[in-house]
Amino acid sequence: MRGLDYKWIEALEAIVTQGSFERAAEGLYISQSAISQRLKQLEKFLAQPALIREQPPRPTLVGKKLLSLHKRVKLLESELIPELANQEQERALSISIATNADSLATWLLPAISPVMKSRKVEMNIVVYGESRTLDKMKSGEVVGAISQEEKPIQGCDADYLGRIDYVCVASQEFVDKYFSQGVNYKTLAMAPAVSFDQYDDLHKQYLHQHFNVPRDTIINHTVASSEAFVKLALSGVAYCLIPRLQIESELASAELVELTPNLFLTHRLYWHHWQLESGLLKEVTQSIIGFARDHLPQ
Incomplete structure (x- = not known):
């Protein structure tokens, strides 16, 4: 029985990477008809589709597995071939x-x-x-x-x-403005917070677990940068959960203070x-x- 032909998978990878059959063919220096034929041969061998033909084209689940295999093979070859040929890696x-x-x-x-x-x-x-x-x-x-x-x-x-311990912190200015009456359901509902993105449930977990505060009831900025979290907290714009490892100096200098010293997430x-x-x-x-x-x- 004939096994996988890596030219078939190479064609699949080119289509997904380049975003079209035409650009994939140009990248491989073959005709568009040839690249279509290679994909058809792959799907015939698999007896199932490897590509979802939409704009842009994307691999099916089995297509993703083949692309993963191809990535591994290329990496192994790039290390092994120079060694076998007694050549330096170019x-x-x-x-x-x-x-x-x-x-x-x-x-x-x-x-x-x-x-x-x-x-x-x-x-x-x-x-x-x-x-x-x-x-x-x-x-x-x-x-x-x-x-x-x-x-x-x-x-x-x-x-x-290992583990990362997240502590809830803010500047002293922020604490004085929003938490002069302590950290509780009422004050948390009024204070702006920061999350990484819409998929980040860390802050939601913290609020619900310790204070039973629904996340959708608070002001919640989203910033996809761990470093920006620290800057926002230092500037007094919001409070947030930050890895203790990242802000050890800021805590030591009191530039940032822990809102709930006995509560943290791991x-x-x-x-x-x-x-x-x-x-x-x-x-x-x-x-x-x-x-x-x-x-x-x-």
């Missing part, structure tokens, strides 16, 4: 990882910088909320993801990294990555796990 190896903004703002870059310095690598870091990073792993868009999810997806491992983080890694991917995994376990609360 092009940088490109890998993509998904992370939450708070990890990126605190510990992730120091964790992977040794690999970035020692290896010829092109690192693509995509940022999403903790609940969405694993979706990028499932779709094959990234080779690793930082997530709160403990259970690994098929073919992957999930290694515990997220346990896991590194999701392919099983049976080798070469560069193994180095990235070892760097992330080793650094996190040394620097994050366990």
Whole structure:
């Protein structure tokens, strides 16, 4: 029985990446008819569609799995072929990882910088909320993801990294304006807050768990930047939940104060990555796990 022809998957990847059959054909230096034929052969082999033909075209679930496989094969080839030919690696190896903004703002870059310095690598870091990073792993868009999810997806491992403790903070000016009567249901309902995006349920969890305050009853700004959270809190615009690790100096200098010193939320983080890694991917995994376990609360 004939196996997968990687030219078929290459055609699928080109169509998805370029956004059309015409541009995909141009990118592969073949005719549009040829690229259509390759996709038809792939779908005939699979006995199911690999592409949803809309604008822009997007892969089906099985198409996403094939693209993930192709990404892995290309990365392995780019490392193995120069080694077999006894040649130096000419092009940088490109890998993509998904992370939450708070990890990126605190510990992730120091964790992977040794690999970035020692290896010829092109690192693509995509940022999403903790609940969405694993979706990028499932779709094959990234080779690793930082997530709160403990259970690994098929073919992957999930290694515990440590935890991030979130504290609720504001400037003293903000506290004097909104919380002079204490932090309670009534005062929280009047004070502006900040969340990462519409998918961020951290603040909602905090308000509901400790004060039974519905999130939709408060003023809630959305800013997709962990660093901007700190600036907004320092400026007295809003209060927010920020990783303690990120604002240790601001707390020590009293530029920011904890609104509820005895209450905080904790997220346990896991590194999701392919099983049976080798070469560069193994180095990235070892760097992330080793650094996190040394620097994050366990």
